[in-house]
Amino acid sequence: xTEGSASVSGRDSGASAARRTPQDLPPWPVALLAAVGVVLxxxxxxxxxxxxxxxxxxxxxxxxxxxxxxxxxxxxxxxxAAVAAAVGVPLAWVLARVQFRGRSVVRALVTLPMVxxxxxxxxxxxxxxxxxxxxGGPLHDATGLLLPYSIWGVILANAFVxxxxxxxxxxxxxxxxxxxxxxxxxxxxxxxxxxxxxxTLPMIGPALGVATVVAWARALGEFGATVTFAGNLGGRTxxxxxxxxxxLESDRDAAVAISLVLVALSLGLLIALRDRWWPSx
Amino acid sequence: xxxxxxxxxxxxLDAEIRLVRGDFEMDVSLQVAAGETAALLGxxxxxxxxxxxxxxxxxxLGGGMIRLGGRVLDxxxxxxxxxxxxxxxxxxxxxxxxxQHLSALDNVAxxxxxxxxxxxxxxxxxxxxxxxxxLGDLGHRRPRALSGGQRxxxxxxxxxxxxxxxxxxDEPLGSLDVTAxxxxxxxxxxxxxxxxxxxxxxxxxxxxxxxxxxxxxITHDPTDAFVLADRVHILEDGRLTQxxxxxxLRRAPATAYAADLSGINLVRGTARDGxxxxxxxxxxxxxxxxxxxxxxxxxADTSMFGAVLATIHPRAxxxxxxxxxxxxxxxxxxxxxxxxxxxxxxRVLLGAxxxxxxxxxxxxxxxxxxxxxxxxxxxxxxxxxxxxPDGRD
Amino acid sequence: MGGCRGGNCRDAVRRGxxxxxxxxxxxxxxxxxxxxxxxxxxxxxxxxxxxxLHVLVAASLLPVVEVLAVEFEQDHPGVEVLISGAxxxxxxxxxxxxxxxxVFVPADPSHLEAIRDDIGLSDAPVVVARNSVVLAVxxxxxxxVTSLADxxxxxxxxxxxxxxxxxxxxxxxxxxxxxxxxxxxTDEPNVRSLVTxxxxxxxxxxxxxxxxxxSMDAGASNDGAIVSLGWTAGTAPQASxxxxxxxxxxxxxxxxxxxxxxxxxxxxxxxxxxGLTVP
Numbered sequence: 001x002t003e004g005s006a007s008v009s010g011r012d013s014g015a016s017a018a019r020r021t022p023q024d025l026p027p028w029p030v031a032l033l034a035a036v037g038v039v040l041x042x043x044x045x046x047x048x049x050x051x052x053x054x055x056x057x058x059x060x061x062x063x064x065x066x067x068x069x070x071x072x073x074x075x076x077x078x079x080x081a082a083v084a085a086a087v088g089v090p091l092a093w094v095l096a097r098v099q100f101r102g103r104s105v106v107r108a109l110v111t112l113p114m115v116x117x118x119x120x121x122x123x124x125x126x127x128x129x130x131x132x133x134x135x136g137g138p139l140h141d142a143t144g145l146l147l148p149y150s151i152w153g154v155i156l157a158n159a160f161v162x163x164x165x166x167x168x169x170x171x172x173x174x175x176x177x178x179x180x181x182x183x184x185x186x187x188x189x190x191x192x193x194x195x196x197x198x199x200t201l202p203m204i205g206p207a208l209g210v211a212t213v214v215a216w217a218r219a220l221g222e223f224g225a226t227v228t229f230a231g232n233l234g235g236r237t238x239x240x241x242x243x244x245x246x247x248l249e250s251d252r253d254a255a256v257a258i259s260l261v262l263v264a265l266s267l268g269l270l271i272a273l274r275d276r277w278w279p280s281x
Numbered sequence: 282x283x284x285x286x287x288x289x290x291x292x293x294l295d296a297e298i299r300l301v302r303g304d305f306e307m308d309v310s311l312q313v314a315a316g317e318t319a320a321l322l323g324x325x326x327x328x329x330x331x332x333x334x335x336x337x338x339x340x341x342l343g344g345g346m347i348r349l350g351g352r353v354l355d356x357x358x359x360x361x362x363x364x365x366x367x368x369x370x371x372x373x374x375x376x377x378x379x380x381q382h383l384s385a386l387d388n389v390a391x392x393x394x395x396x397x398x399x400x401x402x403x404x405x406x407x408x409x410x411x412x413x414x415x416l417g418d419l420g421h422r423r424p425r426a427l428s429g430g431q432r433x434x435x436x437x438x439x440x441x442x443x444x445x446x447x448x449x450x451d452e453p454l455g456s457l458d459v460t461a462x463x464x465x466x467x468x469x470x471x472x473x474x475x476x477x478x479x480x481x482x483x484x485x486x487x488x489x490x491x492x493x494x495x496x497x498x499i500t501h502d503p504t505d506a507f508v509l510a511d512r513v514h515i516l517e518d519g520r521l522t523q524x525x526x527x528x529x530l531r532r533a534p535a536t537a538y539a540a541d542l543s544g545i546n547l548v549r550g551t552a553r554d555g556x557x558x559x560x561x562x563x564x565x566x567x568x569x570x571x572x573x574x575x576x577x578x579x580x581a582d583t584s585m586f587g588a589v590l591a592t593i594h595p596r597a598x599x600x601x602x603x604x605x606x607x608x609x610x611x612x613x614x615x616x617x618x619x620x621x622x623x624x625x626x627x628r629v630l631l632g633a634x635x636x637x638x639x640x641x642x643x644x645x646x647x648x649x650x651x652x653x654x655x656x657x658x659x660x661x662x663x664x665x666x667x668x669x670p671d672g673r674d
Numbered sequence: 675m676g677g678c679r680g681g682n683c684r685d686a687v688r689r690g691x692x693x694x695x696x697x698x699x700x701x702x703x704x705x706x707x708x709x710x711x712x713x714x715x716x717x718x719x720x721x722x723x724x725x726x727l728h729v730l731v732a733a734s735l736l737p738v739v740e741v742l743a744v745e746f747e748q749d750h751p752g753v754e755v756l757i758s759g760a761x762x763x764x765x766x767x768x769x770x771x772x773x774x775x776x777v778f779v780p781a782d783p784s785h786l787e788a789i790r791d792d793i794g795l796s797d798a799p800v801v802v803a804r805n806s807v808v809l810a811v812x813x814x815x816x817x818x819v820t821s822l823a824d825x826x827x828x829x830x831x832x833x834x835x836x837x838x839x840x841x842x843x844x845x846x847x848x849x850x851x852x853x854x855x856x857x858x859x860t861d862e863p864n865v866r867s868l869v870t871x872x873x874x875x876x877x878x879x880x881x882x883x884x885x886x887x888x889s890m891d892a893g894a895s896n897d898g899a900i901v902s903l904g905w906t907a908g909t910a911p912q913a914s915x916x917x918x919x920x921x922x923x924x925x926x927x928x929x930x931x932x933x934x935x936x937x938x939x940x941x942x943x944x945x946x947x948x949g950l951t952v953p
Contacts, residue, residue, distance in 0.1 A: 126874055132874060132875035181378055183378075184378045184380075185380075188391050188392030189367075189369070189392050189396045189443060191366055192366075198395075199380060203380075227862070227863060228870070230860075231860025232860055246838050249763045249838035251838075
């Protein structure tokens with residue numbers, strides 16, 4: 001076995017360096033549908049660029065409310081991604097590794113925000129954690145803490161919709177992980193926590209990285225839950241998507257300009273991170 | 282160094298493993314004395330991995346008990362279960378299971394830091410182990426950048442580095458190609474055999490291995506078992522069907538499986554350009570009865586020099602009434618010393634000049650009219666003589 | 675989702691509410707895509723009017739137009755009224771982008787000007803109803819809000835519509851005239867989400883449309899209801915709902931009949947029931 005595979009890989013490396021083999025080229029239906037897919041995603045960007053008021057772009061982008069919204073968006077989406085990873089990974093671990101009654105119910109519950117319309121999710125958060133909420137009420141009475149209308153509310157709403165992405169991705173990675181690596185760590189005397197930290201997490205690192213980036217991207221574009229739970233106030237809770245939505249009502253040029261910022265920000269980071277987490281072969 | 286009271290001595294392994302997994306039922310009683318190398322030999326599906334998992338603490342027992350030295354590791358009746366991280370058992374896993382995200386050095390140091398050793402000190406120890414394994418320069422490499430044999434040696438170093446109370450090696454040679462397999466078998470032999478060197482230290486100081494520690498080698502390869510182990514236990518379908526020294530097993534196989542694998546002919550000798558001069562029991566050149574010339578086997582492998590172990594499968598030995606014509610390089614005349622019907626096969630024990638075991642079909646045995654004392658011609662193709670470096674010397 | 679044509683349902687806000695009908699009333703965020711009738715039986719025989727009628731209305735007008743559409747269909751069994759309710763400017767953009775539309779009733783006649791310049795209107799727009807902005811509080815009014823001046827109290831949770839949408843523009847205009855500088859904690863992008871937060875008690879006071887307080891009062895239950903305190907400083911600013919038939923209306927006959935129906939006494943009574951004033 002070993003001998004055979006060694007000779008095959010040796011032949012491969014020699015050939016692929018020189019020229020493409022037919023295996024590297026897609027069959028035409030695959031190529032066609034892939035091209036349709038690219039067009040589907042590229043067209044909106046083209047449309048946005050076509051509508052962009054390039055001459056007055058800097059004026060629009062330099063305006064106070066755009067800068068405020070951009071800063072708030074970056075801060076809150078990064079924080080939300082961190083929260084999503086911090087909460088999502090342990091939850092994924094429990095779902096992947098611990099057998100308990102009602103596990104499927106818990107899994108359905110924590111992935112609910114993915115299928116739930118964000119507005120409904122935001123309203124649910126409001127009813128739970130708002131000033132008059134089931135939990136938020138006593139919390140507010142006891143501590144004076146008020147999540148809605150604050151950046152904490154924005155982060156919470158973003159994390160609410162982003163965390164399921166981390167949970168699903170990481171749970172999948174954990175299930176695919178060869179359990180023997182953790183067993184090996186245990187026989188070497190590593191405690192369960194040390195095994196998690198030194199073996200499990202590094203080994204699912206790529207999946208965790210992807211999950212966090214996807215969660216961040218989801219948080220950056222989040223609108224419905226944010227506006228419903230945290231409201232919309234320039235400089236405090238108005239993120240870029242909210243700014244776009246409000247600007248669409250009055251100043252389409254501004255809205256398009258902000259959308260362009262959002263697209264540029266997302267694309268830039270996704271491209272930069274892609275090379276890191278999806279190693280190009 | 283094998284002892285009949287294995288396991289009852291201080292430091293030995295004494296395991297009574299009872300488990301039910303689905304349709305599979307295991308009931309095995311296994312003792313390995315301190316300083317002894319035992320092999321657990323069995324076909325696929327016999328439950329070898331289950332025994333590894335149970336002893337390592339990765340699978341709790343259903344019944345029975347596991348005791349290592351003075352410690353009870355698992356005893357369901359008494360409600361005792363020691364977690365794997367507290368068992369101090371060095372495991373060499375099948376396919377190594379090295380941490381891909383760590384360098385070879387960090388892999389070896391993993392168990393040391395996990396047990397609280399400072400990182401720099403652990404690296405120092407790990408480097409000593411890598412040096413002992415001839416991997417001193419490769420410590421910075423990730424497992425992926427190492428050959429199969431190198432990876433296996435890292436895995437062995439990793440298991441040994443933290444002074445385990447038991448070494449458990451699961452198919453340590455399983456995934457290697459022939460060359461790496463031979464080299465590593467010699468390496469393993471050195472690390473497993475230190476008890477014979479009279480080592481008296483308690484800590485395994487490389488490269489002197491694990492003197493007073495019981496060692497359990499799990500394998501499906503009879504060569505590994507017979508070459509490396511003091512004592513061989515044969516596992517079939519969740520039961521130990523036979524235990525004994527390699528010689529005992531070869532003399533009196535108790536089951537068809539044991540018979541099949543114990544018929545493997547192992548011949549020690551000295552190789553040169555594909556010619557193996559067979560040694561006698563004293564290690565000097567063999568003298569066949571009535572003849573002063575040494576027996577020479579021809580092997581297809583011409584790369585080996587020096588002390589070797591030649592392996593010939595009993596079914597690869599052809600027997601004839603007349604001198605055969607044709608290509609086989611190894612042809613000699615001998616007499617049948619014993620004929621044993623073993624179910625599907627008939628085993629013929631051959632006499633001088635080279636005592637070998639040959640398995641033929643009952644039909645062929647009948648046709649050849651073989652009886653004790655019958656004169657026969659033996660032929661063995663050169664490609665059927667497999668050579669391995671002899672790790673025992 | 676029979677009414678969701680012409681790309682009017684892309685927005686997750688509305689799609690969400692349609693998927694989870696239970697939440698629809700509680701949230702009242704969805705300015706929906708609601709088919710006016712469920713059985714949708716269309717009988718073209720013996721009637722002068724028939725076919726589908728696409729009516730685009732400002733979100734604040736949606737509840738009353740839904741009721742009126744049902745009555746209109748009863749009068750004209752061959753017609754199926756499909757209503758899209760959303761922010762007036764969003765609807766305007768959809769019309770300009772080619773969404774099928776027979777009748778457009780925005781919250782501000784200015785939105786009709788762009789349509790007239792680009793597509794054309796078959797008649798001059800007719801104002802069918804007006805809606806005042808009012809100071810509104812949760813039914814229990816825990817914060818003890820009494821007048822518009824309370825909107826400047828920083829310790830209260832205050833909500834307005836964003837300045838970019840009609841209810842926000844009107845509120846700001848009226849407050850400026852009254853010399854009040856509000857300190858909002860949120861500028862909601864539409865009046866529906868503002869009403870939701872107010873009704874949930876997550877705001878102490880807000881400026882909403884009179885029609886919103888009327889429809890919420892109709893809920894009768896104390897919890898989740900909001901109360902209008904009126905406009906406590908002079909004349910309340912008003913939104914004017916002007917209806918117009920588009921030049922390229924696919925169903926101009928039914929469209930004109932519907933606009934005419936909006937001006938009947940029956941329709942005027944319905945507008946009044948929903949807290950609107952009629953010209």
